[in-house]
Amino acid sequence: MSSDTPDLPDDVADRVKNVRVDEEMEQSYIDYAMSVIAGRALPDVRDGLKPVHRRILYAMHEAGVTSGSSHRKSSNIVGDTMGDYHPHGDSAIYDALVRMAQDFSMRHPLVDGQGNFGSVDGDPAAAMRYTEARMAPIAEELLTDIEKDTVDFEANYDDRLTEPTVLPSAFPNLLVNGSSGIAVGMSTNVPPHNLGEVIDATIHLIDNPDCTVVDLMEYVKGPDFPTAGNIVGRSDVKQAYQTGRGRVRMRAEYHVEEGKRNESIVVTELPYQQNKSKLVERIADDVRDGKLEGIRDLRDESDRNGVRIVVELKQNANTDVVENRLLESHLERTFGVINLALVDGQPKVLTLKEMLEEYVAHRKEVVRRRSEHDLAEAEDRAHILEGRLKALEEVDDVVDTIQNAEDRDAAKEALKETFEFTQEQADHIVRMQLGSLTSMESAEIEAEYEDVTARIERLNEILGSEQELLDVIKGELREVKDEYDDERRTSFIEDAGTVTDEDLIPEEDVVVVLSEGDYIKRVPADTFDAQHRGGKGIIGTDLKEGDRVSTVFSASTHDYLLCFTNQGQVYRLKVYEVPEMSRTARGTSAVNILDLDDGEEISAVVTADDLDFEAEDEFLTMATRDGYVKRTNVSEFGNILSTGIIAISLEDGDELADVEVTNGASDVILGSEHGMAIRFDENDVRPMGRNARGVRGMDLEGDDRVAGVAAVAPDDDRTLLTVTEFGYGKRTNLSEYRKQSRNGKGLVDIKTGDRNGNVVSLDTVADDDNLVAMSEGGQIIRMPVNEISTYGRNTKGVKVMDVEEGDEVAAVSVYNPNAGDDEDEAEEETEAEEADE
Template sequence: MSEGEKLIPINIEDEMKTAYIDYSMSVIVSRALPDVRDGLKPVHRRVLFGMHDLGVNSRSAHKKSARIVGEVLGKYHPHGDTSVYDAMVRMAQEWSMRYLLIDGQGNFGSVDGDSPAAMRYTEARMRKISEEILADIDKETVDFKLNFDDTLEEPTVMPTRVPTLLINGATGIAVGMATNMPPHNLTEVINGTLAFMDNNDIEVDELMTHIKAPDFPTGGIIYGYEGVREAFKTGRGRIVMRAKVGFEEVDGRECIIVTEIPYQVNKADMIKRTADLVNDKKIDGIANIRDESDRNGMRIVYILKRDATPNVVLNTLYKFTQLQSSFSVNNIAIVKGRPQMLNLKDLIHYFIEHRHDVVTRRTQFELKKAEARAHILEGLIIASDNIDEVIALIKASKSTEEAREKLIERFKLSDIQSRAIVEMRLRQLTGLEQDKLRTEYDEIMKLIEHLKALLADVNLRIALIKEELTEIRDKYGDERRSQIEYSGGDVSIEDLIADENVVITISHAGYIKRTNLTEYKTQNRGGVGQKSAGTRDQDFLEHMFVATNHQYMMFFTQKGKCFWMRVYEIPEGSKTAKGRAIQNLVNIESDDKVKAFICTQDLKDQDYIKSHNLIMVTKKGQVKKTSLEKYSKPRVNGVAAITIKEGDELLEAKLTNGESQIILAVKSGKLVRFEETKTRPMGRTASGVRGITLKDDTDEVIGMVTVDKENINDSQILVVTENGYGKRTKLVDEDGEDVYRITNRGGKGVKTLNITEKTGKLISINAVTDADDLMIINKSGLTIRMAIEDLRVMGRATQGVKLINLKGKDSIAAVTKVMKDDVAEVVVDEDGNIIESDAIERVKPVLEVLEDEGVEEDDDEDETEENDAEDETEEDDSDDEA
């Protein structure tokens, strides 16, 4: 320290705060964030201005990048050469900028992430649109400031005619903040700007009819519109982008073809990561990946395995790879020296405000220049009108200064006018030249009048700005590259799963699985069946249902609880697989078991859930109707579906539209049919009312069928007994008479099948048509599938026909109807051998029992609805969990 200097003690914490704030503001304002007016960060502005100084415009030859970088570094940008070259390269990359500002020649990198060649090898020049950004910069339209060493001046902002910030976006990380602005289509942006100028009170929603969404240079698809709307309205949002894909068959294999990828995605990295996921078995269905991109465009080929479902594989790629990515919008720009969050309307407003300022300053400059020229012309015209006197006065003068002074004194001229007259050439004394002076003066005066009008009338300036914007749109506008899918959204798990028909089976011990319906083949009745399920000793299949993967499932337990699950959440297994314990999937008590299952549509659809009811029946004949809306809020631990009385259990649950007919059947072979409207809607926890009167204590309900009124005439009832006998009967005969007459609920019912020791008790009832197949599973695990149309329609009070051959003490475990498929009929024996079609007749013949129309039905009496007040114990209809 030299003598006389003083040390000033400063708290290091305070000094660090001050210094860091200064540093951060320098980074924010002078490096990382764009100016809202011209949309450029300082480095980009300096690159373009440096090229302008060098004269490297769109009409000149390309110049070495190193020369341009050196010009910018030496004059304006006191940072590393890499920062300048990287900024220049990005302005020349068609996958980075929606509208290129620099025309590069040489290797400027690739969408695969390849580095550009060194600056000594590449060349560049400005593109035509860049000249629009610099237009009028020499007309005092913007402020200039001294460069880093105070030797030169550089512009603080460009007088751009183009809304650069909106059409090209910007990305930058400052201190404590960052900006990430997407590019947009120039035609749309200018149309939106013109709409704003017509109505300054325009809302963002109306602007969005012109500027529909960002428009990325790599094209692709904007998937979903909510993020776009949020970004336009608030300046922040998440925009989901997807690759543009198609399906082709190449060499007999189904392929997914990608021709456009999301913005800022590295193609090579995306392919490598996808291959890694395929090798790690995290993505299934892809056999090979080829990159066939060339100078004609992008083409990535995903070759699928033969058993793969293309849409499912594609959705999996969207979920786990960069074929779908997102762009997080954060519209922060420098506004009057401060960073500010901006929505779509703000961005347009500040651009128009800048254009007003530029046009005003340009007009003032041109007016000043025109008035100066008019002033000189006035002096020249005076001189030409008095040319002889002027010549004599000049000849008599001893010097130029003396001549100028005499001219000023004689003709009342200014110093500038006298100087112009003295410097006038002799050729301007001709008559033709004097006429030109007057013509030029008249034109200048008209120009001055126009420029003054512009300055005085804001509407004229608005019209001029609109005219210039229209010229820019017509000159540089193009079609949108990024498509918009307005209904899109995030990929959900169900998008990754094909919505196929499946069979859900539940064993007596509570094991569940789903199997593709195509695994079950159609057989003729009387076959011995095909091995269907591997079960433990003393376990057997008890329930079988047909559904689709995307449907909702509602499980109803025998104790009256309801649980929810999606079909695809059930573990998949082959026909011979055991399945998985239901207790491992839903929180069912150890002494409870699933008894009923319903497939529903979207539980969030208010119209759907309010127009449908759940009809439940217990083994003791209690029936309850409740709106589906009461069950539309799934819970992990389930909810109470019905209150079950002691000694009873829930047997069945059906979904109805409120206008159905309900049919209940009991073990003893009786059936009751009544209108759904006879059962009033009850709360979720109610116990219900009596639906049918049982024969004795050993009798119980074995099933329930609901039939829509419009299907009554075509509906048929199929009943099956425990020993394999069954029949189908129409609800309405050919004369339009009810075969099973409609009664009040609570009666004893009418006979539907003659129960004998040979047939065994009734165990199943289903509503069927000729378009259905019947699937029967016995307790030993064998299954048979047959066409309903192969069973002839029979009368109500008959014994039926034998449907399946049972061995020993085996009996029927479950019966269900399934949709008919197109699989050829085959019969498989117990050892898995296919029986030839001509051998089917040699299968044990079917025993038919003829109808006995003369059977008198003593108990087929008129039923009356009994007083069920004591049975309608409806409990609190709350949503408390059971």
């Protein structure tokens, strides 16, 4: 052993304590957690303050930085607080001081700040050396009577001073200003409330101790946020008050302003704790990314008078839809209520009633201790006044006794022996000045004695009667309300449930146009006036150079569609999600709506609203360009991902041509580009899964390909409409297409060649249907199908659309403009029948 090694006591090994590491860490962590919970992060239920806030206010009180004093540098206040009471760093203290001065954070700020104390844009406060502060008037109500032994004090961190463990709190600050904080394993989030409502509820609780939370809600309507705004519905508030936990939906206040050409949505109040600049930034990001359509401009016009965010809409934008999407993503927030506070030093989740009960119990203790303190002082003063009055009655003898005494002590003893004064009375009489022996002074002493006697009697009444003590609490609460109450800021609006865009968009027939360059738009169908057969139509879309129309289909804005692509994928699409644009507009990028790959085009559209995804006898019958046919039960398409799912497997070079809905008892007609058609029973094709390729449906010759598929119901009185790429077409009675076995060559449907070109589409139509045809160059025509004559098979047909040289018909769609009227009439008839029953 080294000679430098100190000698160790013989019993050093006996003093070493062996402990388990896990037990030591567990206990240390619990100690740390309780220190954070009780000493830093959670408010006391009695005054609603965390230790740092309480210490800041008490340090200002001790330094005389009250509402009546001049402002003091914040750095001075922070220094006093840190040096005397809160040794945890200046930044934490200053952050707490700043929050108490922010009128957008506190319902009633406790600090009157001067300088930059931050903003709703999230701007930080200026450095503490630049700002000044003093106590707000309402903060003094928290410290009223603290010098009258109303609360307990404890030694500060270095035992030089004492600090209050809680403030007297003349109003329920925890509910009025709320609190938030994260401790270890728990957090608190108490919303702010209206001062007048909380005080009225407290008084009601005092008068009716057996009242319920629902009774108290007659007074406390709900949170009252400093930034105003709205609360959606009352049920969530009720749950939060009854259980101590809940989620309150907050909504911004906004209105629609009419402009010369367009409308604007103007936001004037924000949800609590909403960062205004980040809100504007997120809206701008969504507009740029295409998530928010219909917004032309976004401006923050806020000033010292309040918030004003202007969302200017495009001329053709649907205001209700933009408003709804703003609500979904930006203008609504949820406030998670957790009424967790310290009760007797222990964290506890409290109901509204329990919070008020704890406060009332605290005020009873404060008023009792204050009354005892005042009573002791009054009794001491009465005792002195009794001595003075007795001395005045025998003033000559008292003066002689004092004059004959050798010194003050002897005079006191003589007074005690001669006149039976107590020590305190004798001390006071000896210190009396001769001027106090006048008759006027005597009258004043008698009046003061009467006042003190009456005060003693009143204090004894308060201490001797629970009801008198409660009346004092109620009276003081009313005084605070009269002084500081203001109007409620946060309003309630009814919860109308989830409003979808579909609820806000009028149901109407539209034409959806999609180009090879992945531009998409929808246009109201009535934009295109019905024309006679053979017209050129009008411009339906403005295409970029080199782009062409690939798909056009008719639908209702409320339709939910299954969109099948040439690559065998199927996507879902809600028609109202496609932006509505003018007839000549190019459209918006389709990638924001449909996740199509390069070269992928929509080849068929099926309205999902008409499908029963649980039906066993409902199928989607698909046809490929190479003549394959497949039937799949609709149940396999009930859950389609946003990225699409496989509808059919295709061989290399093959594409999906068309899709029809069949019911297990239909016939299927396949039509080819070279004008051939084959009709066969759909049951010739057995049902298969989505990943199957299908079976041969048509034997194609040469380079012929399938153009489309049509479903024919038994006794179907419709006709088969065939349209070619150069704008010719015809209708043919279905009876002319005899049934064959699948995989045959079929019969001639329409003559193709130099005049007609290849077949573009075929479909079954009724006499009251409308046809919409669009060329690759963007020309569009709408006409009643009964304008197209009925011809037999193997004919050339008539001109349907006058297509310019170099242009071709890209797509044809059929819809019934009276379908909605028929449904409305059916609903009315059903309602009338039910009413009769």
